[in-house]
Amino acid sequence: AQTVTQSQPEMSVQEAETVTLSCTYDTSESNYYLFWYKQPPSRQMILVIRQEAYKQQNATENRFSVNFQKAAKSFSLKISDSQLGDTAMYFCAFIPHSGGSNYKLTFGKGTLLTVNP
Amino acid sequence: DAMVIQNPRYQVTQFGKPVTLSCSQTLNHNVMYWYQQKSSQAPKLLFHYYDKDFNNEADTPDNFQSRRPNTSFCFLDIRSPGLGDAAMYLCATSSGVGGNQPQHFGDGTRLSIL
Numbered sequence: 001a002q003t004v005t006q007s008q009p010e011m012s013v014q015e016a017e018t019v020t021l022s023c024t025y026d027t028s029e030s031n032y033y034l035f036w037y038k039q040p041p042s043r044q045m046i047l048v049i050r051q052e053a054y055k056q057q058n059a060t061e062n063r064f065s066v067n068f069q070k071a072a073k074s075f076s077l078k079i080s081d082s083q084l085g086d087t088a089m090y091f092c093a094f095i096p097h098s099g100g101s102n103y104k105l106t107f108g109k110g111t112l113l114t115v116n117p
Numbered sequence: 118d119a120m121v122i123q124n125p126r127y128q129v130t131q132f133g134k135p136v137t138l139s140c141s142q143t144l145n146h147n148v149m150y151w152y153q154q155k156s157s158q159a160p161k162l163l164f165h166y167y168d169k170d171f172n173n174e175a176d177t178p179d180n181f182q183s184r185r186p187n188t189s190f191c192f193l194d195i196r197s198p199g200l201g202d203a204a205m206y207l208c209a210t211s212s213g214v215g216g217n218q219p220q221h222f223g224d225g226t227r228l229s230i231l
Contacts (some may be wrong), residue, residue: 033216044121045160045207045222052216091159095216103148103167103214107159 002027002094006108013082014116020067021077021111023092029053031097034068034075035105040088048090051075053097082115089113120144121223123208129229130198138193138226140208146221148214149191151183152207154225160207166191167214195228203230 003026013019025034032053039045051059051068058066063080079086092108122141130136140149148167152160164173166185180202182194195202205227209220 035216035219037222044224047219047221050216050219097215097217102216103150103165103172104162105160105220109159110157112157 002029002032002096002106004092004094004106004108006090006092006111008111009109010112010114012114012116013079015082015084017082018078018080019082019113021079021090021092021113023075023077023108025073025075025092025094025106027073027094027096029096029099033095033097034066035093035095036064036066036075036077037091037093037107038086038088039091039110040085045091049077079113084115084117087113087115121208121210121221123206123223123226125226126224127227127229129231131231132200133197136195136198136228138195138206138208138228140191140193140223141189142208142210142221143189144210144212144221145188146210146212147188148211148218149185150209150211150220151181151191151193152209153202154205154207156204163193198228198230200230203228 034051036048067076089110093105124139150165151163154160163177185191205225207225208223211218211220
């Protein structure tokens with residue numbers, strides 16, 4: 001079974017600054033995907049960024065980038081030039097590439113990020 | 118825009134009174150999921166449909182059932198809601214399974230039990 005751990009329940013950052021959210025995971029799978037999802041207050045959960053484990057290059061999406069360390073089973077999210085609209089709960093999630101449970105997202109407990117003006 | 122639509126956004130029911138939550142999608146995705154999310158917690162998968170094939174998670178209470186009459190719609194039925202069932206219920210869809218088919222979420226229905 002997989003586990004995903006987000007060790008920072010809450011974080012805050014000043015607008016325009018950079019913040020990094022941590023995520024570690026444990027799995028015996030060799031190929032899998034990792035995700036960061038954003039859930040703003042009372043709004044839908046949306047996919048921020050996705051990383052395929054067999055790709056060594058870190059994924060980037062505009063101001064969002066990840067630091068994927070496969071050997072360390074670490075998958076952190078860096079948000080550059082933080083904006084007020086980035087205030088949300090951020091969930092790290094894992095899914096195996098294949099096999100019987102490749103439909104099931106395993107989520108961490110989330111990190112509540114507040115961007116202050 | 119193609120999307121996942123959940124109705125209603127807020128639902129209040131009485132203890133023990135059956136309630137149905139609705140999800141529809143215009144993405145024409147094969148897979149539909151129902152998650153339960155309690156306050157400040159991660160979403161917990163209840164079950165999913167791959168086309169018409171129903172897949173129940175082992176720890177989903179019998180009180181929760183689901184129907185998928187067609188590709189576009191999926192319903193969550195709670196037969197006898199208890200106070201512990203108060204939560205946000207999220208519907209999601211994906212074109213297939215596996216990480217290269219990301220899940221798309223609706224806005225959720227927040228269920229309150231009186």
